[in-house]
Amino acid sequence: MRYAMTMDIKKCVGCSDCVVACQTENNVPIGFCRDWIVENVDGTYPNLELEIRSERCNHCDDTPCVRTCPTGASHVIEGGIVKVTPIECIGCGACIQACPYDARYFHPDGYVDKCTFCDHRVTKGQDTACVSVCPTKSLAFGDLDDPNSPVSILLRERKWKVNAPEAGTKPQVYFLT
Amino acid sequence: MKEELFISGRDIPFIDPVLNVWHWQIPLYLFVGGLAAGLIFFASYFYLKGKEKEYPMAIKIAPLLAPIVIVLGLIALILDLRHPAYFWQLYTTIRLDSPMSWGAWTLGAIMPLSILWPLSYIQDIKNYFGDWTFKMPYKLLVWFIKMIDRYWIIKWVYELSIKFRKPIAITNLILAIILGVYTGILLSAFNARPLWNTSILGPLFLVSGLSTGAATIMWMAKDHHEKIAFSKIDLLLIAVEIFFIVHMFMGFLASSEVQQEAAALFLGGEFTAVFWGFFVTIGLVFPAILEIMELNGFKIPISIPAFFILFGGALFRFIMVDAGQITRFLY
Numbered sequence A: 001m002r003y004a005m006t007m008d009i010k011k012c013v014g015c016s017d018c019v020v021a022c023q024t025e026n027n028v029p030i031g032f033c034r035d036w037i038v039e040n041v042d043g044t045y046p047n048l049e050l051e052i053r054s055e056r057c058n059h060c061d062d063t064p065c066v067r068t069c070p071t072g073a074s075h076v077i078e079g080g081i082v083k084v085t086p087i088e089c090i091g092c093g094a095c096i097q098a099c100p101y102d103a104r105y106f107h108p109d110g111y112v113d114k115c116t117f118c119d120h121r122v123t124k125g126q127d128t129a130c131v132s133v134c135p136t137k138s139l140a141f142g143d144l145d146d147p148n149s150p151v152s153i154l155l156r157e158r159k160w161k162v163n164a165p166e167a168g169t170k171p172q173v174y175f176l177t
Numbered sequence B: 001m002k003e004e005l006f007i008s009g010r011d012i013p014f015i016d017p018v019l020n021v022w023h024w025q026i027p028l029y030l031f032v033g034g035l036a037a038g039l040i041f042f043a044s045y046f047y048l049k050g051k052e053k054e055y056p057m058a059i060k061i062a063p064l065l066a067p068i069v070i071v072l073g074l075i076a077l078i079l080d081l082r083h084p085a086y087f088w089q090l091y092t093t094i095r096l097d098s099p100m101s102w103g104a105w106t107l108g109a110i111m112p113l114s115i116l117w118p119l120s121y122i123q124d125i126k127n128y129f130g131d132w133t134f135k136m137p138y139k140l141l142v143w144f145i146k147m148i149d150r151y152w153i154i155k156w157v158y159e160l161s162i163k164f165r166k167p168i169a170i171t172n173l174i175l176a177i178i179l180g181v182y183t184g185i186l187l188s189a190f191n192a193r194p195l196w197n198t199s200i201l202g203p204l205f206l207v208s209g210l211s212t213g214a215a216t217i218m219w220m221a222k223d224h225h226e227k228i229a230f231s232k233i234d235l236l237l238i239a240v241e242i243f244f245i246v247h248m249f250m251g252f253l254a255s256s257e258v259q260q261e262a263a264a265l266f267l268g269g270e271f272t273a274v275f276w277g278f279f280v281t282i283g284l285v286f287p288a289i290l291e292i293m294e295l296n297g298f299k300i301p302i303s304i305p306a307f308f309i310l311f312g313g314a315l316f317r318f319i320m321v322d323a324g325q326i327t328r329f330l331y
């Protein structure tokens, strides 16, 4: 099993519903977020191209954040989901430095927090909070090992890219272009 | 051209707009780690070469500073943690992939050994402090030596430390090199921060640490011969350090865009003045010139170059930690 997410750049309108849904579902402290919206502009006037992306932890296949953790608080669970065990985390910040996507932050209670791919929902067969609320259906979630899962189908049929592949982390959030 | 217009929904403390997770604690920790590595390295190395008579300060007295600065470093490290009460969890696992874990274990191993070493020279250290006008440390040591005689357990450790000086020196020599290199590897292991992600950082931090150690010894040394010897060693180390720095930038400029941008911070960017003006000029070249003048017979108080080398060594680590957190992958 290998969970992954796809994010359709062509459909996203940047409404931030996914951000709010995550904050509510996961009790994210006020002022923090586990997913966020980026607006990128490419090119020079008048040939501009706007790109809106909803980003989060990429649940990388090759995880620098887990490797660098001195206590083992950062770890990978079934399906490739990268998680942090709060009571094992000493808050050294090494994993925050190690993530090329700035996906991790210090929870005010002293441990590191990040996107969990809503493991408490997806193990029950539900979608993640962000996927389930996206009004334009630009987000999709599923198992890459299952050829009929929504993500497998989309990755077969569409062109896609990932963020900063040169960082070598093999990110598992795919952006459909 | 690619430009991130704005980010909505993100303003996380210490991470946006630029990463600033590590403040003064980590650079201080790296600095004292390097300094301790330098002090312990020279003590063990010259002891093993049988130079006890020639370099008494380096072998017998200066290593007393090592455990003190290591404790300082550990305090800084703990202050850096957001969950300081969970500190002990560093010592419940060994994670070979994690430089943080390596460092914690190396420090854990070198700490007791760095206490045993000066303990074996406690009589010499007492005599050294006997000359001070400030009598506090001397009295403390006299009291401590009395304790050695009174409690068999301390006496036993004391006698062991003298008996096993040689194996301790060999272990210390190896641990000191690991500690010195580690202070650089802690940063260079982060692929996500292009400025740090260069393997030359390990040797560079080691050399810089050794140089701060040599500077401390030459500052403390009373004997002219020892002073001269260590200022020569220091000069050599400074030369190697400058050579490594030039190589680091050559490597960056020949590398990918993110590393070129990291180098640009120092070649015209916001860290240019502090790096070349304060660290390279005042912290390396200026003390090197003073040392050369000194070796050629000019009378220069050795404390001046020694101070600037220590200042430069500390500043270097502050700059690297600060600047490294600004550099990142662009996408």
Ligand code: SF4
Pocket (backbone or CB within 6 Å): A056, A057, A058, A059, A060, A063, A064, A065, A066, A082, A098, A099, A100, A101, A102, A103, A104, A114, A169
């Ligand atoms: S995106 Fe960052 S936090 Fe998430 S798995 Fe990759 S490196 Fe780790």
Ligand code: SF4
Pocket (backbone or CB within 6 Å): A068, A069, A070, A071, A072, A073, A074, A084, A088, A089, A090, A091, A092, A093, A094, A095, A096, A111, A112
């Ligand atoms: S902050 Fe916590 S999860 Fe991150 S590396 Fe340190 S101990 Fe591990």
